[in-house]
Amino acid sequence: MPELPEVETMRRGLFPIIGHRIKRVVFPPIPYRPIAVLPERSQLVLRAQSREIVAIDRIAKRVLVRLDSEDTIVIQPKMAGIVLLTDPPSDCHTRVIFYLQGPSENDRFLYWDRRGLGTVSILDRRECERLLGPDCVGPDASEVDFGTFLSRLKASKKEVKVALLDQRLVSGIGNLYAAEILYAARVHPQARCQEIATVRWRKIHAATIRILKEAIEKEGSTLSDGTYRNAINGEGSYQNEHQVYDRAGLPCPRSAGHRIARIVQAQRSTFFCPQCQKS
DNA sequence: CCCCAGTCCTGCGGGC
DNA sequence: TGCCCGCAGGACTGGG
DSSP states (O other): OOOHHHHHHHHHHTGGGTTOBEEEEEOOOOSSOOOEEESOHHHHHHHHTTOBEEEEEEETTEEEEEETTSOEEEEEOTTTEEEESSOOSOGGGEEEEEEESSSSTTOEEEEEESSOOOEEEEEOHHHHHHHHSTTTSOOBTTTOOHHHHHHHHTTOOSBHHHHHTOTTTSBSOOHHHHHHHHHHHTBOTTOBGGGSOHHHHHHHHHHHHHHHHHHHHTTOOOOTTOOOOOTTSOOOOGGGGOSSTTOTTSEETTEEEEEOEEEEETTEEEEEOTTTOBO
16 A cells, blocks of 8 residues: 555665666566556567666655656556565566666666556656646655645645645555544544634644654555565565554553544545544 | 546465 | 464556
8 A cells, every 4th residue: 555655765765776777677578467568569669678766766666766857657556556676476477677887687676566556657758747737746745844744735625635635635655544543633534624724734744744753664564465665675664554444443542442433435444533534 | 627436466364 | 273364555547
């Protein structure tokens, strides 16, 4: 479930490849259906090969590998994708290998995706601006200021938890961090955005900034399925800080007399404490 | 415009 | 013990 902290950790993990040149792009033969490569595999090979990597960026939950041609390789890990500089957990889920110029076959990074829901694209500058511009992707949740946060979210007619997941309003928050943010802010996930007082929006904003920052520092959350890893195959540690996510039926950390509940909103699980979190 | 359901995909865990 | 089904959910699509 890579969300903002996990994808930011991927971005930082790729810093060592900046300044290197891509020698070869390889799609390993795999027993599963291949992942989507946009616009097509041959374009990725043609346009990435022999280009130098000049920067690694992130927009929302996508990693952007900037090339000296002004093309950008956009990696969207979705549910189960990661980028790696080291050997993958299993060879059969390696989807793309980018070999770099250098003395060793180990000079490479790869995209590994256990479920194959992710995508790898190569976009020129215009396509990047169109597909990843402010009309499609809201301001980054880890650094959005309160005024922007309030003006974009408070007008929404959605329930607050559903609104936090809308990448057009504010980008980077997924199901896990939405639950943790609203628990920290003591706001009920089904509260309507327009009915939440500004002082409580301030708490939601503060919790958003704080939790995403802490999760980035801890290199994200590696859940029990173990899929998410940093670029050198290490686990994150923010899972040890989770208060409510995937903890239905367990005691509320704030008061042992309460229990964490699970409901479904927009076809997704929501975890929260019905006693601590008020509309 | 909004909202909801379906889709992609594989691995795992609950239940019988 | 083994098997099957449902669930996990990010982003997108199509229908109402």
